[in-house]
Structures are given as structure tokens and as C-alpha cells.
Amino acid sequence: MNITTLTFAGFVLATLVLFYLVPARWQNPVLLAASLFFLVTWSWTFALIAVILTAFNFTMGLLLARGGRFKRLLLWVGIGTNAAALGSLKYGDTLIQNLALGASPDTLGTTFLTLKLLVPIGISYYVLQGISYLIDVSRGTLEPTRRAVDFGVYMIYFARVVSGPIERAGRFLGQLKRPRRVDRHVVSEAGALITVGLFRKLVIADPLFRILPEDAFAHASSLTGPEMALALLGFVFALYNDFAGYTEMVRGVGKLFGIELTRNFAYPLFSRNFNEFWNRWHISLSHWLRDYVYYPVSRWLLRRFHNPRNVLNLAVPALATMLVSAAWHDARLGVLLWGGINAGYLVVERVRAVWWGSNPPDKQPLALQRAKAGVTFGLAALAGVPFLAGVTHLRPAYGSLLHWGTLGKPDLRILILVTVTLGLDWIQSRGEDERVFLSWPMPAKAAVFALAILAIVIATRADVGAPFIYQAF
Amino acid sequence: MGDAQPGVRLDLSGMSARLVLAAASMLLAVMAALEIAGRVPSIQTQFLAPSIGSADRHVEIQVAYLDAYSERHGAPNCYFLGSSTVLRGISPSAFEDAMRQGGIDGLHCYNLGIQGMNALYAPTVAQALIEYSHPRLILYGADTAHVDPPTGHGAAQKALDSPWFQYYLGDRSPESVAVAWLRSYRYLLMLNRFFQPHFTDWWHESEKFDFKLDEQGHVHSRPADRTNPIIFESRNDDSQGAASSRFTPLQSNIDAIVQLAALPGPQQVVVGSMPLHPSYFANQPNNIQAYDRAKEKLESVTQANGLLYIPEPPREMLYDDLWLNRLHLNAVGADVFGRYLGEHVSRAKAP
Numbered sequence A: 001m002n003i004t005t006l007t008f009a010g011f012v013l014a015t016l017v018l019f020y021l022v023p024a025r026w027q028n029p030v031l032l033a034a035s036l037f038f039l040v041t042w043s044w045t046f047a048l049i050a051v052i053l054t055a056f057n058f059t060m061g062l063l064l065a066r067g068g069r070f071k072r073l074l075l076w077v078g079i080g081t082n083a084a085a086l087g088s089l090k091y092g093d094t095l096i097q098n099l100a101l102g103a104s105p106d107t108l109g110t111t112f113l114t115l116k117l118l119v120p121i122g123i124s125y126y127v128l129q130g131i132s133y134l135i136d137v138s139r140g141t142l143e144p145t146r147r148a149v150d151f152g153v154y155m156i157y158f159a160r161v162v163s164g165p166i167e168r169a170g171r172f173l174g175q176l177k178r179p180r181r182v183d184r185h186v187v188s189e190a191g192a193l194i195t196v197g198l199f200r201k202l203v204i205a206d207p208l209f210r211i212l213p214e215d216a217f218a219h220a221s222s223l224t225g226p227e228m229a230l231a232l233l234g235f236v237f238a239l240y241n242d243f244a245g246y247t248e249m250v251r252g253v254g255k256l257f258g259i260e261l262t263r264n265f266a267y268p269l270f271s272r273n274f275n276e277f278w279n280r281w282h283i284s285l286s287h288w289l290r291d292y293v294y295y296p297v298s299r300w301l302l303r304r305f306h307n308p309r310n311v312l313n314l315a316v317p318a319l320a321t322m323l324v325s326a327a328w329h330d331a332r333l334g335v336l337l338w339g340g341i342n343a344g345y346l347v348v349e350r351v352r353a354v355w356w357g358s359n360p361p362d363k364q365p366l367a368l369q370r371a372k373a374g375v376t377f378g379l380a381a382l383a384g385v386p387f388l389a390g391v392t393h394l395r396p397a398y399g400s401l402l403h404w405g406t407l408g409k410p411d412l413r414i415l416i417l418v419t420v421t422l423g424l425d426w427i428q429s430r431g432e433d434e435r436v437f438l439s440w441p442m443p444a445k446a447a448v449f450a451l452a453i454l455a456i457v458i459a460t461r462a463d464v465g466a467p468f469i470y471q472a473f
Numbered sequence B: 001m002g003d004a005q006p007g008v009r010l011d012l013s014g015m016s017a018r019l020v021l022a023a024a025s026m027l028l029a030v031m032a033a034l035e036i037a038g039r040v041p042s043i044q045t046q047f048l049a050p051s052i053g054s055a056d057r058h059v060e061i062q063v064a065y066l067d068a069y070s071e072r073h074g075a076p077n078c079y080f081l082g083s084s085t086v087l088r089g090i091s092p093s094a095f096e097d098a099m100r101q102g103g104i105d106g107l108h109c110y111n112l113g114i115q116g117m118n119a120l121y122a123p124t125v126a127q128a129l130i131e132y133s134h135p136r137l138i139l140y141g142a143d144t145a146h147v148d149p150p151t152g153h154g155a156a157q158k159a160l161d162s163p164w165f166q167y168y169l170g171d172r173s174p175e176s177v178a179v180a181w182l183r184s185y186r187y188l189l190m191l192n193r194f195f196q197p198h199f200t201d202w203w204h205e206s207e208k209f210d211f212k213l214d215e216q217g218h219v220h221s222r223p224a225d226r227t228n229p230i231i232f233e234s235r236n237d238d239s240q241g242a243a244s245s246r247f248t249p250l251q252s253n254i255d256a257i258v259q260l261a262a263l264p265g266p267q268q269v270v271v272g273s274m275p276l277h278p279s280y281f282a283n284q285p286n287n288i289q290a291y292d293r294a295k296e297k298l299e300s301v302t303q304a305n306g307l308l309y310i311p312e313p314p315r316e317m318l319y320d321d322l323w324l325n326r327l328h329l330n331a332v333g334a335d336v337f338g339r340y341l342g343e344h345v346s347r348a349k350a351p
Helices: A006-021 A024-042 A044-066 A071-101 A110-116 A123-139 A148-156 A169-177 A184-211 A225-256 A274-278 A283-304 A311-329 A333-356 A366-389 A394-401 A412-430 A442-460 B018-037 B041-046 B057-073 B084-089 B092-101 B119-133 B155-161 B163-168 B174-181 B183-194 B199-208 B238-244 B251-262 B286-304 B331-347
Strands: A180-183 B008-011 B078-082 B109-113 B137-142 B211-213 B219-221 B268-273 B308-310
Touching: A006 A024, A006 A225, A006 B008, A024 A044, A024 A148, A044 A071, A044 A123, A044 A148, A071 A123, A123 A148, A123 A169, A123 A283, A148 A169, A180 A184, A184 A225, A184 A412, A184 A442, A225 A366, A225 A394, A225 A412, A274 A333, A274 A366, A283 A311, A311 A333, A333 A366, A366 A394, A442 B018, A442 B183, B018 B183, B041 B057, B041 B211, B057 B109, B057 B155, B057 B199, B057 B211, B078 B084, B078 B092, B078 B119, B084 B109, B084 B137, B084 B331, B092 B109, B092 B331, B119 B137, B119 B155, B119 B163, B119 B251, B137 B251, B137 B331, B155 B163, B163 B174, B174 B183, B183 B199, B251 B268, B251 B286, B268 B286, B268 B331, B286 B308, B308 B331
Parallel strands: A180 B008, B078 B109, B078 B137, B137 B268, B268 B308
Antiparallel strands: B211 B219
């Protein structure tokens, strides 16, 4: 059941009716049952795998809370089991199919997406939640829950199971324990988020994916510099709108059930450095990596090399974090290279800040801030080339980006959708809120709403079945 | 599950539908403005024909012209169906004139020849048109397409897959209803088309369609194209066309033509044999007899099923200057052949 379909809307509506009709103590069981049903609509196997991993992490949490001398071992068994499940089901599946079908796993093309959708839906996301839960319980920063139903909702809540956000147990389970109220303001906010999310996905991302040159990165040498640059720009904006749109939609749906899901994007296109970029792009993953990879590696290194300016202290945490991030996305060489390049950017920034100091971006002249945002985005997009092209096509892809002698036939429609995205982000960032439209006067608000609905209807017609790209990770 | 759950309380007090109502009003206003604009003759002739959601651009333009015609003159009560030989080869006004002179008045004919349309599609296209305007007469122009198997990817199939045809074939999905009734929605569909792959091909197809709508709602081929064929030139590499045709009538195609007589409604169905230029068979002389036999079979079957069959005119009537190429008549040829058909149909007192 794809979440942009009317079927999903009907499913949410039916669940909402049931959710608010039953007594309070049955609300979470309703959510869990709906979530299981949602997984079953994808596959019984997916649901079974999710149930097994949920039960495993719930039990491990209780065992870890008991403490004892095997606590550390239990923690590693827990982390190892989750990681093994993710590794075998995600990468093993891809490997077997690539061998069986003879498909190249090296490019982000149709083959890649088709095959990767066979990975149990959401496993990359709820496995990370399971790991963070076990670590937090083991550290003593989180009381393990004894409510199996609540834990089940935490792991496989239908509104976020497909592609996150990656929630923290403390925040999420804490909400389930508190009395909540869904009033008209919350409903308006939910409506705004769902509308903006649908707009990003159906009006910007899907058309962009449709009009981007087919196999642009596999046949890069046939493209001129402007064509390739526009294709790269289009891919980055399509990915961004696809994922940001998804997140806004599920956050809106979450609000209707009184659940606040973590924000995943905060206008990353306007980031003025890479540190800022990774705090604005896929925030829930970035923060997960920061807390469970970057900080532990950093602390471990600092205990050995006390000088914070030591090059190992500066380089290794970022490198480890970005490589784990890359491996989480995919095991392809191109993706690992993408992680390495981004780690390089972060290290350079860190070295510069530690050795020479730097002003916070907000205190710099506006023109400089904008220039830095442009450079940061450009470099981030260039780092995305190995991710999209794979190592096999890397040289021709970068090579064609340098061929500016002929204009070719750059597709101006990509520029239109890029401009729409920048406009939308600019409006949202100026208001410092994704739901900024709600604070506008009624005529403006109604006009934006009407325009968004019209655009969604026209963009989709009857075809709203395109999956979200981040389902594949 | 030991402790009591605090739960979520829904409190919608003070909730108003003002925003939704305001947005709906604005949407309605925009759609109404587009709807009015889309029915203004000067807009219909100056701007691109709107989309009906078909994958074939020429059919989209033809349907737009059909609607424009219907708005000015009332819905047609007579249609010409067939392939491009029909589209280019029968002039509705010449046919109407001949019918009028033969004592049959009040016919408003519209030529809906669809490029490459195989006979198999004729009953379904006719069924949609019967639902559209309950015609008195349907004239099917049979050409080599009645001996060829359908490709399955042709313009006729794409036309029938479109929401407009689907609506008249009984589909009442929201999109079919919107396309059939709302000109505004058809213009908005062009925006959708803009963000589809191969938009430039679509745009070029619009430019290549060499028939134009005038403000009176009549469709004319562009004068410049009468001597400078663009669309069908490559397809009419005649020796290749003749060689690939088996000229053995396919029973399924003949059955489809006969099915036209069984369609519900009072309309008279006429089958006309479309002329081919003699040089069409220049490289394949043996095929002349085969094609003649195919026509004879069609004639006998159609007549046995109560359909009026009109054979090709004598060759000297359609002299060389009346041909665009070896398969298609030019505009003057279409007048001559349209008149010929009108005379024969009126002589038979049909409808």
C-alpha cells in the first residue's frame, strides 16, 4: 500500500475512526494492529520479519535492564543480531539477485530500484531504532518499556515504517505514555504538512524523475556539460523532494494520531557548510549516526590521543560516520565513495575550524552566506555523482560535466521544478516553519491550498503509484 | 499492558471549513474562467488544441476540432471513419453538397479518419461516436487496412485508451467525466503533458498535423501542405507498403466491418472502397489481382449483411493532379471523391 494512494488515505481514515472510537487503553493496540495490517499489505514475510525483530529487541531490552556481568555481551548480541538481519536481508538479497539476473548493481537506475524494493520494507529504519533502544537501555539513559504493544508501535508504526523518520525510543515511547489532545490546530498543522508533502512528492519529485534523461549516468559521455549538470541537479532535487515530501506526509498523519514524529529536513539546500548540511538533511539518520557512531568513536579516540587537534581525532570520527552512513544506504562501491568524499568535506571543515577558527555562519555577511550555500550545494551535488553513477561510470560522468563547449539540449523543465523547490524552501525557511502557510491571511492561505490541490490533481491524474526512493534503502 | 493508558483525545471544537470552502471557491473560479476561455472560438483556433489524455496527439487535435465543430454547428450526424486515406480523401462539405443535391438534406458530416486505423477498431470507434451524437450515417472507408493485421500500438488503439473515448464507451471514472465535460480540465492536462517524457515529440506532432480549424468550426488542410506532404511521406514508401501487405482479406477485419451494421441505433452504415493511385502497385503487379479479389470479397460480404457498398470511382476520375501521394488524395481530390460518394449514397436514398 503506497502512501500516496487513495487506498492509504482510506486506510488512515478507517484507522482514525477506530482509534478514536475505542477506549484509551485500546488505542495503542489499534495502532499496532493497523501497522501490522499495513506491513501485511506489502508482504506477509515482511510483517513476520518485523514481528520477530520487534519481539527480539523487546526481550533484549528487558534482559539488558537486569544488568549483570553479561550485559555487555548481551548488548553486542543485540546489536549484532540487528545488524546481521539488516545485512543479510538487505545486501544478501541484492547480491543474490544481481548474480541471478546478471544485473549491474552499480548504477542508481531502474534495475537498482526494482530489486531493492524486494528488501523487507522499512527494515533499514526499524533496525536502527532497535539498536538505539538497546544502547540507550544498556547505558541506563532509558528505562526499558514493559509494554509490548507500545514497543511494537515504536518499532513498526505504520506512518513511519516505510522510510522513517528514525525515532528515538525515549521520545517516542514517552509520547505514548502521556495524555495527548488532537485539536483543530493540530488537525490544521497535519493538513498543511500532508498537502506540502504531497506537493513535493507528486508535483515536483515524480515529474522530475520522469523527465530526467534515462540512464543519464550510465551513458554520461553522450551528454554535454550543461545537460549533465542539469541532470545531476534534477536528480538531487528529485531525491530531496521525494524524501522530504514523504517525511512531511507521515509527520502530518502522525499528528492526527497525536504522535509527533521527528523532523527530517530543515531546508538543507541553504546550508552554508557541510556540518550544517548534515544537520539539515535526513536529520533523524544524521543524529542517529552522530550519537551512536561519531560521538563514541570520538570519545574512544580522545581517550587515546588526548590532543583534540590530533589529525586522527579530527578525521576518523567523520570518516567512520560517513562510511557507516554510506553502507547503510547501500554496499556499492560508488556509495562508499560518496561517503568518503563527504567525510573529506567534513574533515576539511573541521580542521579549518579547529586550527584556524571560524565565525558561525549566521554572523557572516549575507552575500557570503549565500555564496557559501551555493558552494556547499554544488560540492554536495558533485559528491553525489559516484552515488548515482557508480564507479564504473564515474569518469565519463565527471568528464561530461566538464564539457561546456556545446550547450546540447538542456531540459528547461528541470529548471522550472528546481525553481519551484527553491521557492517553496525559501518561503518555509523565511517563516522558520514548514507550516508557515497557516499563519498567512485567509485569502493567501486559501489560494496556496487551492493551487497545491490543483497542481496535485493535474500532476498525478490517476497515476500516483510511484514508490518513494528512500524505501529502497 | 499493566498500567492504564492515558490515550489521545480528539477535540475538534471551533473547527471551521472556511479554508476549504475558500480554496474550493477559488478553484471553481479558475476552472470557470478556463472553461469559458476554452470555448471562445479565437482561443480554440489560436492556441494549441487541448489534451484529452491520449497518447496520440493527432487524435487529441481531431477530438478538439470535433468539439469545436459541435459547438458551432451542433453535433455531427454523419461520420467518416477509416485510416488516413479517409482523413485526407473525403471532403465532408463536398459530400454534404452532393447529398443535398440528391435530395437528402440536413447532414452535418465530420471526418474522423485516424492515421493507420485498422478495420478491427472501427466498431469501437463508431460505438463511441454513436454515444457522442447519435449519427444518421456512418461511412467507413475501406482501404488496404482491411487486409492488414492491427499493430496494437497504432493511433486508433491510443485513441480508444484515452479518457474521452472511454467516457463515450461507458467509463464514468472521474477523469473520463472531467475530460468529456470540462474544457478547462483538458487545458490543465496539457500542463501534465508538459512534465511527461518526450514532451518535445508531442509538441512536434502538434505542429505536424496539417489540418487547421477555422473560426466557423470547419477543418481544412493547410494550403501549403497540399503540395508538400509531411506526415505520411515516409510511411508511404509505396513499394515497401505493397510488399508488406498480403492482400488477402483477414476474416477478423471483414467481420469487424460487418459488425458496424449491428451497432445499436438507427444509423445507416455505408462502406466505401477508398481509391489507391495505380502506381501504388507499380513494383508489385501481381498484387493488383490479389487486391481486387480482396475488394470483391468485402463487397459481397458487406452486401450480404445489408450494408451499402460503394466501389472505387473509375480511375480517370481521379487523375494524377488530385493525389498527394500514391495513397492519399489531396484537398481537391477529396472534394471530387467526397462528391462521388455523396452522389452514390444519395442515389441509394440512404439514410
